Amino acid sequence: MHRRIPWFRTDLGDADVAAVATALRDRRVTTGPLTAELERRVAAFLGVPDVVAVNSGAAALLAALKALGIGPGDEVVLPGCSFVAPANAVLLAGAEVRLADVDPVRAVMDPGALEAAIGPRTRAVIPVHPNGRAADLDTIREIARRRCLVVIEDAAQALGSRDRRGPLGTGSDAGCFSTGITKLLATGEGGIIAARDPAVLAATRRYRNQGAESPAGNRFDHEGFNLR
Numbered sequence: 001m002h003r004r005i006p007w008f009r010t011d012l013g014d015a016d017v018a019a020v021a022t023a024l025r026d027r028r029v030t031t032g033p034l035t036a037e038l039e040r041r042v043a044a045f046l047g048v049p050d051v052v053a054v055n056s057g058a059a060a061l062l063a064a065l066k067a068l069g070i071g072p073g074d075e076v077v078l079p080g081c082s083f084v085a086p087a088n089a090v091l092l093a094g095a096e097v098r099l100a101d102v103d104p105v106r107a108v109m110d111p112g113a114l115e116a117a118i119g120p121r122t123r124a125v126i127p128v129h130p131n132g133r134a135a136d137l138d139t140i141r142e143i144a145r146r147r148c149l150v151v152i153e154d155a156a157q158a159l160g161s162r163d164r165r166g167p168l169g170t171g172s173d174a175g176c177f178s179t180g181i182t183k184l185l186a187t188g189e190g191g192i193i194a195a196r197d198p199a200v201l202a203a204t205r206r207y208r209n210q211g212a213e214s215p216a217g218n219r220f221d222h223e224g225f226n227l228r
Contacts (some may be wrong), residue, residue, distance in 0.1 A: 010186040031209075031228045042177075042185075042192055045160075046167045052193045052204045054227040057156040057178025059208075060191035061089035063227055064174040065124070067195075067203035068150045070095050074123040077149075079109040079135075082128045086154050090126075098122065111139040118143075124150040129168050132161035137171065152176065159185055159192070169194050174204075 023034055035053050043051045054060050070076060072094040078086050080099040087097050100113035109127045125144055127135035137153070144151045155161070155169030156178035162168060169175025179190035193204050203222075206213060211224030 010181055010183075012186075038187070039192075042159075043194075046170050046194055048170050048194050048196060049198075050201055052201055052208060054191045054193065054204075054208050056189050057154075057176060057180060057191040058085040058089055059227040060176035060178070060193045061086055061126070061152065061154060062092055063204040063207045064152050064176055064193055064195075064200075065089055065093040065095070066207050066223070067193075067200050068124065068152065068173055070124050070150065073121060075119060075121045076124045076126060077114055077117045077122060078126050079128050080113075081107055082130070082154070083156075085156070086126045086128065095123070096121075106133060108133060108135040109140065111136050111143060114140060115143055118147055118149070122147070122149060124152060126152045126154050128154040128156075129158035129161060132158045132168070134158070134161065134163040134168055137163060137165070137168075141172065156180075156191075157183065159183065170196075173197070174200060 019034060023029055023032060039051050039053050043049065054063055070093055074095040075098050076090045076095050077098045077100050079102045081102045090097050098117045100117040101110050102108055103110050107130055114125060125140060127140050129135055141151055151172035153169045153172045153175040155175050158168040159177045165171055169177055175194040177192040179185050179187040181188055195201050206222045207224045208227040209224060210226055211220045211222035
């Protein structure tokens with residue numbers, strides 16, 4: 001029996017209203033205890049040591065690109081049939097977009113097209129998992145390994161989806177999720193970055209907070225932005 005999931009209607013209950021009211025009463029409306037609890041629970045759900053919460057899935061992609069050193073002079077390969085957010089993130093990072101065709105049946109990046117799209121300035125690839133449908137990560141990661149590319153999974157629509165190796169978004173250099181209002185886990189707006197390298201997570205935290213190590217810190221030793 002199939003159950004229809006309304007695409008643009010998220011169930012928000014009394015517990016959600018109470019949590020927002022508590023945050024407002026406590027004057028903790030950004031990067032407070034609720035954010036920390038969300039990060040802890042999502043990390044446990046994904047089976048990774050830690051994650052970083054930001055203000056959108058698009059912001060997660062931008063922070064991941066910056067944390068992994070992608071910028072001016074670099075090219076990033078994206079699937080030619082996808083939402084615009086990955087392309088915008090690449091452009092905002094100062095890099096250039098290269099497009100690879102998708103499989104006409106599954107609508108995920110075609111590994112052969114990826115290989116053909118790689119040029120001398122290609123530094124990264126962003127496979128997308130549309131509606132939880134997994135891209136061919138084994139082949140994409142093997143191509144990336146041979147060609148010395150960073151792999152950032154756009155798992156905006158894939159929180160909770162898996163392939164044979166485990167949860168999508170957890171086995172590459174970084175995985176980016178969305179908790180926007182149309183997603184299975186919705187916070188209104190929001191994004192999550194998963195990475196197993198603590199240095200990548202630390203870099204995304206700095207980028208999330210104007211370059212400071214923590215929201216309470218007043219040392220801005222790194223490039224950053226407000227992605228809280």
